[in-house]
Amino acid sequence: MSPPVIDDTGAAVTLAAPVRRVVSLVPSLTEAVALTAPDLLVGATDWCSHPADLDVVRVRGTKNPHVERVIGLRPDLVLANFEENRPADLDALRAAGIPVWVTVIRTLPEALDSLERMLAACGLAPPPWLEEARTAWSDLLDAPPPPRWRAIVPVWRRPWMVLGHGTFAGDLLARLGVANLYADDAERYPKIPLAELTGTDADLVVLPDEPYAFTATDGPESFPDLPAALVSGRHLTWYGPSLAEAREVLTREISSAQRPN
Numbered sequence: 582m583s584p585p586v587i588d589d590t591g592a593a594v595t596l597a598a599p600v601r602r603v604v605s606l607v608p609s610l611t612e613a614v615a616l617t618a619p620d621l622l623v624g625a626t627d628w629c630s631h632p633a634d635l636d637v638v639r640v641r642g643t644k645n646p647h648v649e650r651v652i653g654l655r656p657d658l659v660l661a662n663f664e665e666n667r668p669a670d671l672d673a674l675r676a677a678g679i680p681v682w683v684t685v686i687r688t689l690p691e692a693l694d695s696l697e698r699m700l701a702a703c704g705l706a707p708p709p710w711l712e713e714a715r716t717a718w719s720d721l722l723d724a725p726p727p728p729r730w731r732a733i734v735p736v737w738r739r740p741w742m743v744l745g746h747g748t749f750a751g752d753l754l755a756r757l758g759v760a761n762l763y764a765d766d767a768e769r770y771p772k773i774p775l776a777e778l779t780g781t782d783a784d785l786v787v788l789p790d791e792p793y794a795f796t797a798t799d800g801p802e803s804f805p806d807l808p809a810a811l812v813s814g815r816h817l818t819w820y821g822p823s824l825a826e827a828r829e830v831l832t833r834e835i836s837s838a839q840r841p842n
Contacts, residue, residue: 586702589685589695590663596680597657599704604656605629606646607665609821610684613696614660616822617708624654631815631823646670652677660699662686664769688752690722692820714824721756721828728760730835732785733778733807735800736770737793741778745771750789750818757831759787775803783807785838789814801841808838 585593604624605611611629614622624638626646638654641647643665651659651674659674659681671681682702686692693715697707715722734744734754744751745766754761762783763771786804788795791814795801801809812834816827 588682588702589691589698590683592683594658594680594682594702596702600657600702602654602656603658603660603703604640604651604654605660606640606643606651606670607660607662607684608643609819609823610660610662610699611635611821612819612823613700613821614703616710617700617705618703621703623656624651631819631821648673648677652679658682658703660684686749686820687747688749689718689756689820689824692749692824693718693722696821710822710825714822714827717825717828718756725752725755726758728755729758730760730785731762731783732759732787732810733762733781733783733804734787734789735778735793735795736789738795738800738803740772741775742770742772743778745769749820753817753827753831754787757828757835759785759835779804779806785810785835787812787817787835789817791815791818801839805841808840810835810838 583596583598585595588594602623603621606626608629611625612631615632615635622637624640626643627639627641640650648670659679661671661681661683663683663685674681684695686695736742743763744761745763745768747769751761751764762781786807787810788800789812813830816823816830
């Protein structure tokens with residue numbers, strides 16, 4: 582065993598040397614490992630859709646992983662996230678002797694640093710895609726620019742839920758000049774009645790295609806007085822290899838915002 586290393590939560594994680602078998606319980610982290618060292622991955626969630634040819638054992642979802650199946654894969658390390666995964670599931674894995682690495686990612690700089698630490702824990706050097714992501718966002722890492730838009734950012738409907746405080750997606754938008762109108766809400770994903778949303782002084786609504794699949798015919802019609810930016814949920818909410826192109830993709834999609842017909 583190697584000396585313990587410290588994950589994003591400050592917890593000490595004792596790892597095998599070297600790490601040879603990894604299970605990821607977070608789609609972003611799955612893609613990060615799969616594109617860096619695909620032979621390490623032995624298991625991932627049903628929601629881990631990238632890369633498209635990923636061929637590993639599936640262990641159900643992020644919120645309801647099949648703990649016994651994960652244990653049966655005999656991983657040297659399980660990758661998790663403080664927001665995506667339930668503490669009870671991670672505690673059950675630890676109780677079975679499985680090391681768990683928990684990431685804490687709320688901002689773009691946190692994402693880049695966290696990914697580098699996580700990959701290092703797996704015995705991996707920073708991959709080219711991570712350096713490309715740092716370069717793509719380099720002029721925006723110190724602080725967001727002055728906002729150009731005040732936006733509502735729904736992530737669900739029936740009921741309507743929006744980005745609140747302390748979210749990675751909100752931070753990414755801020756670095757693109759989009760101020761989240763509910764960034765100071767007490768909750769991370771508050772439920773807000775549509776009447777309140779349409780009564781704000783927002784000048785843009787940002788509609789990602791995940792977790793709720795907003796489309797040109799499902800979402801913009803609820804905000805008839807606002808331009809609607811339909812954006813890639815993966816580029817807005819995933820903190821992995823997609824970051825290398827997220828700035829270009831999201832900038833293009835936001836600049837293409839249109840009012841409903």
